[in-house]
Amino acid sequence: MGEEDWSVGKESDQDEEMSRDYPRFAVVGHPNKGKSSIVSTLALDESVHISSTPGTTTSQRAFPLKIDGKLLYELYDTPGFQRAREVLEWLKREDIGADQKTGRVKLFVDTFRNDPRFHDEIELLSPILGGAGIIYVVDGSKPYGVEYEAEMEILRWCGQPSMALINLIDETDHVEEWKRALGHYFRLVRVFSPMEANFSQHRVLFEAIAQLKEEWTASVNHSMELFALYRRQNISQSAELIASLLAGVLSHKVSQPITSEAVSEQERTQLSERYKKEIRALEEQAMRKIAALWSHSEIEKEDSLNHFLDVDLFSKESESIFGLSKKELATMASVAGGATGAGVDLMLGGSSMMLGALIGGLVGGAGAMFGFDEAAQIKVLGQKLGSRRLEAGPMKNPNFPYILLRRVLYYAIEVANRPHANRKKIQMDQERILSCEWIDGKTKRSLEAFHYRFRQDVAVDEKQLEGYRDLIQSILMEHISN
Amino acid sequence: MSKADLKTYIELDELMRTLTTTHEANRRFGLAHPKLIGDPMRLLGLWVAKQRHLLQAPKASEHFESMLSQVTALLLLLAVVLGFFTGAGLLQYHGDRPINVLYFFGAVFVLPMATMPLPLIAMWRAGRSESMLVHLLPAYWMEQIVRFARRDMQMMPKIAPLVVNRMMIKRSQELGAAFYLGLLVALIGMVASRDIAFGWNSTLQITSEEFHRFTSAVAIPWKACVPQAVPSFELIEKSRYFRLGGGLDEQMIRDAALLGEWWKFLAMTTLVYALLTRLVLFVLASFGYSRAIYGSMLAIDGVRELLHQIQEPLIKTQSPTTEEPFVIIDAEGMNIVDASQLHYQTVIGWALDKDTVALYNEREGITASIVLEAGGLQSLEDDRKATEDVSGNILLYVKSWEPPTMDFIDFLDMLCAHTKESITIYPVGIAQRGYRAAEAEFDVWAKRIGVLAKSQIRMKR
Numbered sequence: 001m002g003e004e005d006w007s008v009g010k011e012s013d014q015d016e017e018m019s020r021d022y023p024r025f026a027v028v029g030h031p032n033k034g035k036s037s038i039v040s041t042l043a044l045d046e047s048v049h050i051s052s053t054p055g056t057t058t059s060q061r062a063f064p065l066k067i068d069g070k071l072l073y074e075l076y077d078t079p080g081f082q083r084a085r086e087v088l089e090w091l092k093r094e095d096i097g098a099d100q101k102t103g104r105v106k107l108f109v110d111t112f113r114n115d116p117r118f119h120d121e122i123e124l125l126s127p128i129l130g131g132a133g134i135i136y137v138v139d140g141s142k143p144y145g146v147e148y149e150a151e152m153e154i155l156r157w158c159g160q161p162s163m164a165l166i167n168l169i170d171e172t173d174h175v176e177e178w179k180r181a182l183g184h185y186f187r188l189v190r191v192f193s194p195m196e197a198n199f200s201q202h203r204v205l206f207e208a209i210a211q212l213k214e215e216w217t218a219s220v221n222h223s224m225e226l227f228a229l230y231r232r233q234n235i236s237q238s239a240e241l242i243a244s245l246l247a248g249v250l251s252h253k254v255s256q257p258i259t260s261e262a263v264s265e266q267e268r269t270q271l272s273e274r275y276k277k278e279i280r281a282l283e284e285q286a287m288r289k290i291a292a293l294w295s296h297s298e299i300e301k302e303d304s305l306n307h308f309l310d311v312d313l314f315s316k317e318s319e320s321i322f323g324l325s326k327k328e329l330a331t332m333a334s335v336a337g338g339a340t341g342a343g344v345d346l347m348l349g350g351s352s353m354m355l356g357a358l359i360g361g362l363v364g365g366a367g368a369m370f371g372f373d374e375a376a377q378i379k380v381l382g383q384k385l386g387s388r389r390l391e392a393g394p395m396k397n398p399n400f401p402y403i404l405l406r407r408v409l410y411y412a413i414e415v416a417n418r419p420h421a422n423r424k425k426i427q428m429d430q431e432r433i434l435s436c437e438w439i440d441g442k443t444k445r446s447l448e449a450f451h452y453r454f455r456q457d458v459a460v461d462e463k464q465l466e467g468y469r470d471l472i473q474s475i476l477m478e479h480i481s482n
Numbered sequence: 483m484s485k486a487d488l489k490t491y492i493e494l495d496e497l498m499r500t501l502t503t504t505h506e507a508n509r510r511f512g513l514a515h516p517k518l519i520g521d522p523m524r525l526l527g528l529w530v531a532k533q534r535h536l537l538q539a540p541k542a543s544e545h546f547e548s549m550l551s552q553v554t555a556l557l558l559l560l561a562v563v564l565g566f567f568t569g570a571g572l573l574q575y576h577g578d579r580p581i582n583v584l585y586f587f588g589a590v591f592v593l594p595m596a597t598m599p600l601p602l603i604a605m606w607r608a609g610r611s612e613s614m615l616v617h618l619l620p621a622y623w624m625e626q627i628v629r630f631a632r633r634d635m636q637m638m639p640k641i642a643p644l645v646v647n648r649m650m651i652k653r654s655q656e657l658g659a660a661f662y663l664g665l666l667v668a669l670i671g672m673v674a675s676r677d678i679a680f681g682w683n684s685t686l687q688i689t690s691e692e693f694h695r696f697t698s699a700v701a702i703p704w705k706a707c708v709p710q711a712v713p714s715f716e717l718i719e720k721s722r723y724f725r726l727g728g729g730l731d732e733q734m735i736r737d738a739a740l741l742g743e744w745w746k747f748l749a750m751t752t753l754v755y756a757l758l759t760r761l762v763l764f765v766l767a768s769f770g771y772s773r774a775i776y777g778s779m780l781a782i783d784g785v786r787e788l789l790h791q792i793q794e795p796l797i798k799t800q801s802p803t804t805e806e807p808f809v810i811i812d813a814e815g816m817n818i819v820d821a822s823q824l825h826y827q828t829v830i831g832w833a834l835d836k837d838t839v840a841l842y843n844e845r846e847g848i849t850a851s852i853v854l855e856a857g858g859l860q861s862l863e864d865d866r867k868a869t870e871d872v873s874g875n876i877l878l879y880v881k882s883w884e885p886p887t888m889d890f891i892d893f894l895d896m897l898c899a900h901t902k903e904s905i906t907i908y909p910v911g912i913a914q915r916g917y918r919a920a921e922a923e924f925d926v927w928a929k930r931i932g933v934l935a936k937s938q939i940r941m942k943r
Binding site for chain 2: 030032042043044045047048049052053054055057058059061062063064065066067068069080081082083084085086089117120139142143145147149172226227229230233235240244289295302459461463466
């Protein structure tokens with residue numbers, strides 16, 4: 001695989017070394033034992049086909065770990081063995097010493113490269129012969145079987161560093177018998193459940209993989225640091241998305257022009273529905289972004305809390321001239337009148353005792369107050385000076401931000417902690433969400449101050465959003481395996 | 483933090499709505515500018531500059547900027563002219579009485595000092611989308627009138643209220659400065675072109691000493707560097723006049739040269755309290771405006787994500803290739819039988835030893851004349867032999883949890899070639915499940931065997 005050079009300036013010697021001889025690992029085994037699930041979880045890739053139907057993986061597929069285009073290691077998903085006994089019999093046909101066994105396997109691959117009968121074996125053996133370490137996968141929930149021995153023997157012939165992973169697909173446990181059998185073929189045997197593995201288990205597995213070959217240790221350890229960095233970056237960005245969502249939703253308003261004399265109940269209901277729809281869309285959008293951030297774009301959710309917006313929402317009528325409400329226009333006119341009066345006072349050298357300012361202010365304010373409606377109807381250049389609108393939002397219900405916050409936190413934590421092999425729907429269960437004790441009293445008080453601020457019609461500045469983001473981030477850090 | 487400008491803000495907003503860039507491309511951009519990491523404004527500015535050519539013409543930012551420049555130039559000109567004529571009006575001199583310096587002083591000291599809190603409070607409250615105080619600023623109203631008159635300006639890009647408010651505050655300071663500049667030009671022009679006698683009077687009981695103390699306090703900022711612009715007590719005393727005294731008395735006429743000295747004080751007052759304060763407010767407003775654009779740029783949907791992509795290492799673990807779609811062939815017509823038949827001529831255990839086969843037979847009550855082993859540890863030659871040894875109908879035990887491999891299919895083909903008798907495949911489950919195959923496991927076998935479409939093969943559930 002060619003390497004892209006993204007770097008600016010000279011790379012360090014260590015980096016260059018890593019780039020030239022990066023570790024490779026081929027995940028191999030019997031069909032339908034969870035190889036693709038393991039690859040999906042280790043590579044954080046949801047595009048891997050996972051199915052109970054055997055033979056879903058038909059060719060090798062590489063999953064490189066790259067940082068800024070620089071390759072650190074490569075993981076291969078491979079098809080399962082199909083004719084292991086036949087391959088092994090072919091390998092054993094010649095009486096050869098241990099030093100020639102790898103060569104014999106290479107000869108097999110070269111000989112049968114175009115033979116469709118051995119397509120799967122060629123696909124799985126090629127990366128190993130190209131230098132990949134072997135990660136042999138078995139299902140520890142099913143009994144050990146002698147039919148595995150042929151394929152384990154073939155792998156031994158390859159002469160590459162190897163380890164076995166016992167994948168617990170079901171609840172039944174045959175791990176010990178597998179360990180006894182695998183111990184004869186592999187130096188390292190580990191249990192790993194890709195459907196449930198959290199980041200700590202991921203890390204432990206990589207620590208084991210790092211031991212396979214001394215030359216690979218630095219690169220694999222560095223990869224683990226990168227995974228941790230990747231998670232921190234994602235936590236930070238998730239917090240940012242959640243903070244922006246809350247700030248956006250709590251300040252969200254909708255309005256529509258009023259055409260008739262009186263606002264009908266239907267108009268109010270329509271506006272209220274539109275408001276709720278927009279809030280749902282904002283939440284959905286944020287959730288989609290969070291899922292994409294964690295490479296879970298395809299994940300689905302089952303939401304039993306569709307009525308989380310069933311809270312009272314009041315709508316109100318507003319009228320404005322040049323964007324100013326009646327009160328604002330009256331204040332403005334009062335100031336303008338006062339200033340004009342003050343000018344007259346100034347011209348009289350103060351002898352009017354500021355009566356001009358007082359009268360001007362009163363006349364201006366009262367004029368705007370009483371003449372507002374008439375002024376709004378005046379047409380200039382074909383346009384009315386005033387406009388009437390029906391407005392809904394921002395949501396004043398004090399519990400609403402916490403319901404929304406809990407929902408989106410729950411979703412983010414679920415997505416972040418979910419291995420990529422797990423394709424089940426996220427259950428947005430109301431009771432489970434509301435029972436999560438994520439927000440303690442102190443945090444709630446801090447959050448409340450921000451929620452109050454978001455509800456005001458004030459632009460939220462960077463610092464405030466940062467403060468809110470930090471609170472969210474600390475909650476996420478606590479609950480996302482890192 | 484680098485200076486943010488409106489054009490970049492508008493273009494960034496448009497680019498974020500219309501352009502799709504890849505994470506890789508954004509990170510490459512970040513790596514190409516390593517020194518700018520941590521300076522989001524400069525990064526965004528450069529990023530916009532790089533992508534600008536992709537914006538559709540006519541660019542909204544350029545249209546808006548040109549419109550804004552035109553309106554600003556027009557308003558500034560109006561403000562200078564208004565200032566000049568106000569100054570000329572205040573300095574109108576008829577010769578029958580001195581010009582009362584208090585009028586001009588009021589315009590260049592009292593008015594700017596009195597109105598100074600307005601922009602300061604407006605700056606403080608600028609975050610509100612409908613800031614009341616911003617609506618009091620002259621720039622807001624001038625803008626509203628121009629917008630109302632010019633329909634094309636109503637179609638301008640949507641700009642965050644915070645930016646609009648800050649823009650209004652900043653432009654009000656520009657207009658204020660332009661107004662006072664006009665006033666100063668009028669003062670200097672009038673002083674240079676006419677012989678003006680200044681005086682002061684007031685109905686209020688202000689003594690010359692008090693007024694001197696006041697003017698001295700006002701002149702503190704320039705007392706050290708321009709002492710001649712600080713009115714002396716003599717000037718104050720000699721320039722006081724009373725309306726009932728007829729405006730100019732003999733003494734004042736004798737001191738005409740001295741009365742003209744007031745202009746220096748008025749000029750410095752204009753410079754320091756009107757122009758300089760506006761300048762300070764303008765700097766403050768510009769800073770606030772820049773911060774508002776910065777904040778609003780970051781608030782544009784997708785910008786934070788873009789910055790993360792540019793600044794943070796791109797860690798990719800996913801495969802660059804897509805997986806070939808796996809086609810599941812629907813096998814129809816697989817002959818599935820129930821456990822009714824209890825005797826078979828031959829029973830074969832696939833990857834099962836004879837003891838296990840015997841155990842299964844016993845459990846199921848099945849009897850067999852021949853029991854054979856195939857697969858597993860048997861060699862291919864053993865398998866061949868087994869196919870030759872079969873006789874009559876065959877029951878083939880397989881492990882339900884191990885899906886059929888091609889190794890098994892080869893054996894089955896071989897078996898079919900040797901016998902025309904029925905072959906019943908019986909997937910047996912694990913002991914913990916009572917040797918019953920799980921539904922999914924059975925389906926896997928049924929589908930795979932069904933694909934072979936061999937009528938002599940059937941499956942036992």
